[in-house]
Amino acid sequence: MMTKSARRGLRFGKPALYLFALPATLLFVVFIAYPILWVAGQSLFTRTAEGQMVFAGFANYGAVLSDPAFWIVVRNMVIWGLITIPVQMVIGGLLAYFIERHTYRLRSFFRTMFFLPVVTSVSVISLVWVQIYAPYYGIAQEYLKLFGITMSFSPIGDPATAIYALILVNIWQWTGFSMLMYIAGIANLPSEVLDAARIDGARGFRLAYDVVVPMLAPATKSLLLLGIIGTLQTFPIVHLMTGGGPNRASEVFGTYIFKQSFVLGDTGSGATLSVIVLLVALVLSLVQIVFFGAQLSPAKRKPE
Amino acid sequence: MTGYARARIRSLVIHAVLFAVLALWMIPQVYMLSIGLRAPAQAFDAALITWPVTFDNFITVIRDNPLARIFLNSMIVTVATVAIVVAASSLIAFACAVLRLKGSLVLYATLLTTLMVPLASLVLPLAILLKTFGWVNTYIGLILPYAALGVPFAMVVLKAFMEDSPAELFEAARVDGCNAWQIYWHVALPLVRPALVFVAIWQFIVTWNEFFLALIILTESEMKTLTIIPMQYSGLYMANPGALFAVLTLIALPLILLYVVVQRAFVRGLTAGAVKG
Incomplete structure (x- = not known):
């Protein structure tokens, strides 16, 4: 009943509506839509040897897609998403479950401490981790020695490990966020359902797996969306x-686009990459909306 | 009694495991502080914590660098951005959720898509745009793009909260003769206050920590914000990591303290949405 009347909404004149939408729309048009359109336009031009920009049609797209570097970046992004999203969900979910259901006086303490990496600037975090990974004086090698592993160079300097070393940093930084989303989801679980399940004999792992996990689906969906x-x-x-190195081993869309347009000054190719990422983003957004609905919250919103 | 004892042992084990994981999680932060507290002779020791500690690095870097000015820059940019994001996103969320602005789904898809566009894509056109406006090396040149990038997420969150609010309240206000602005100001905003707090805190964190746009837009040292300092100083203090890590600690500290203070309100804002549901 409530939701139905909300759906109908209040009717005011058009001018009021547009006035409310105006500031956000203006910001969006000037600082996001215009740059995107500019980039889309640039993707159709190429720079000649004399520095002239000439119309090139879709030539840039052919060039970008046939460049092996592009596919290395795609592979890196897939690895990145496939590892960071589920790992952050699992560790964050476990932390949230144990903190919410088994701690009392220390609850706020744990919630806060695990979230601190999220509020720490990436420019600080990156230097700290470079130091951690450093051979000879970093502490990663000291700890690895305990397991009989000798590290003669930094894991971010080795093409075989660079991306995974960065993924570890990402997981460390963002797991607290997943934890908090699940904490919000758990806090909103109806306690009657949990009590009923416990009376039915579900406890420990079974209670968590059969009852809590399915009920946290809204948080999981939001985390998936935010993870992408x-x-x-x-x-x-x-x-x-790493700057995307060594030798593109950790190159991602962001660093690749930055290099093409800022370092190499190849705006056409940088813009083309941007448009391709935009299209990928559009497809992923639509897939999200079709399969999961338009939602960004840790708990089920509408009472059914 | 045995049930109680078992529960007590389980609680102890769970606390022990949580503390062990937390100890692991804290290594980078502890390491940062620890290097900041080292004398030059120990700066390159491969140990998490060394002894004795000294505050010399902190004194040196505060004395030698205009950190207060840089801190002020960050504060101005962040506070202004938060204010604009909260205002603009709550206004448009109100238009969508309560006044039922048409085309919400298209809007939603557009917002989601733009949330996914790498900032690196937008930076070149933004830089050109800001140059045209004469806004390079100005606060406003950073504030408005930050606000534009922040509004989509804030709007999605606030819109969901407003849709969950009982519509009867809005209708009652309408019947009582309130105009749209009055309903927004006196009914909608108080109703979604926990969400506004959440959005404001999150935007504060994101803006304070933003690095890339600041690096491109701010080239004059007078205007620099905190996050672009570490990269600049990492060359300067190459031989003395203690000083560099003292700077890093000083940069990380304000936001950590702020979060500790506001964390309760932040979590409440995140959980408040579905309490009714």
Whole structure:
């Protein structure tokens, strides 16, 4: 009943409506839509040897898609998303479950401490982790020695490990966020359902797995969406720690676009990459909306 | 009694495990502080914590660098951005959720898509745009793009909260003769206050920590914000990591303290949405 009347909404004149939408729309048009359109336009031009910009149709797209570097970046992004999103969910979910259901006096303490990496600037975090990973004087090698592993160079300097070393930093930084989303979800679980399940004999692992996990689906969906956004947005941490190297081993869309347009001055190719990422983002958004609905909250919103 | 004892042991084990994981999680922060507290002779020791500690690095870097000015820059940019984001996003969320602005789904898809566009894509056109406006090296040149990038997420959150609010309240206000602005100001905003607090805190964190746009837009040292300092100083203090890590600690500290203070309100804002549901 409540939701039905909400759906109908209040009717005011058009001018009021547009006035309310105006500031946000203006910001959006000037600082997001216009740059995107500019980039889309640039993707159709190429720079000649004399520095002239000439119309090139879709030539840039052919060039970008046939460049092996592009596919390395795609592979890196897939690895990034496939590891960071589920790992952050699982660790964050476990932390949330144990903190919410088994701690009392220390609850706020744990919630806060695990969230601190999220509020720490990436420009600080990257330098700290470079130091941690450093051979000879970093502490990672000291700890690895305990397991009989000798590290003669930094894991971010080795093409075989660079991306995973960065993924570890990302997981460390963002797991607290997943934890908090699940904490919000758990806090909103109806206690009658949990009590009923416990009376039915579900406890411990079974209670968590059969009852809590399905009921946290809204938080999981939100984290999936935010995880995909975060993956496509991955940039500062890579830019600061490896610059996408060595030899593109940790290159992501952000660093690749930055290099093409800023370092090499190849705006056409940088813009083309941007448009391709935009299209990927559009497809992923639509998939999200079709399968999961338009939602960004840790708990089920509408009472059914 | 045995049930009680078992529960007590389980609680102890769970606390022990949580503390162990937390100890692991805290290594980078502890390491940062620890290097900041080292004398030059120990700066390159491969140990998490060394002894004795000294505050010399902190004194040196505060004395030698205009950190107060840089801190002020960050504060101005962040507070202004938060204010604009909260205002603009709550206004448009109100239009969508309560006044039923048409085309919400298209809007939603557009917002989601733009949330996913790497900032690196937008930086070149933004830089050109800001140059045209004469806004390079100005606060406003950073504030408005930050606000534009922050509004979509804030709006999605606030819109969901407003849709969950009982519509009877809005209708009653209407019947009582309130105009749209009065309903927004006196009914909608108080109703979603926990969400406004959440959005404001999150925007504060994101803006304070933003690095890339600040790096591109702010080239004059007078205007620099805190996050672009570490990269600049990492060359300066190459031989003395103690000083560098003292700077890093000083940069990380304000936001950590702020979060500790506001965390309760932040979590409440995140959980408040579905309490009714």
